[in-house]
Amino acid sequence: MPEAAVTEAPAGIVGCCPGPAADWCWLASAVEMAVQVSSFWPSASSPSAQRWPGYPKVATRTPGAGTESVRVARDFTATTLQRWGVGGRGEDIVVVVSELLTNALRHPVPGPGPGWPRWPVRLGLLQPGPWVLCAISDPSDEVPVPRDPGWCGESGRGLHVVASLCDEWGCTDPGPMGKVVWAMFATSQSW
Numbered sequence: 001m002p003e004a005a006v007t008e009a010p011a012g013i014v015g016c017c018p019g020p021a022a023d024w025c026w027l028a029s030a031v032e033m034a035v036q037v038s039s040f041w042p043s044a045s046s047p048s049a050q051r052w053p054g055y056p057k058v059a060t061r062t063p064g065a066g067t068e069s070v071r072v073a074r075d076f077t078a079t080t081l082q083r084w085g086v087g088g089r090g091e092d093i094v095v096v097v098s099e100l101l102t103n104a105l106r107h108p109v110p111g112p113g114p115g116w117p118r119w120p121v122r123l124g125l126l127q128p129g130p131w132v133l134c135a136i137s138d139p140s141d142e143v144p145v146p147r148d149p150g151w152c153g154e155s156g157r158g159l160h161v162v163a164s165l166c167d168e169w170g171c172t173d174p175g176p177m178g179k180v181v182w183a184m185f186a187t188s189q190s191w
Helices: 025-037 069-084 090-106 158-165
Strands: 003-007 057-062 122-129 131-138 168-171 179-186
Touching: 025 122, 025 131, 025 168, 025 179, 057 069, 069 090, 069 122, 069 131, 090 122, 090 131, 090 158, 090 179
Parallel strands: none
Antiparallel strands: 003 057, 057 122, 122 131, 131 179, 168 179
């Protein structure tokens, strides 16, 4: 059965340590990359970060590999965003989570062998202020690359959808535990 974990206000994310935070430490590489490339990621000293008490909020889920995984992940994402009061971009975030998770499940890892599986496919949502980062980790070494789907192609449009709906997206370099594909969204809050 898929696991779900929600941590409302972790002390920090970069430089994670063992303990309750272990459920979301895998997000650290995506956060580090988003901080480097994003023009709107909040720093701890920025005035906008100071106006958002109780951040960052984190929610994680291990959706499993079954046929219902994508639906479960969409429902989990929509419910989490509603609980956090994220307005405006919630539907975009749900679609992007669906696309990224579908890619992770569709492009399987190599067959059984030493060290496989390295880790399960995971979904993470992080809200460090008026932004949401969604991330999907998977054990594959294959980095997602947008491609031309052609006029009659039945696949190949997912990353174009992701790029058109989010503000920024990227993929961490594959390592011994795979990779993390992430997308950032500026959001509005409904308080």
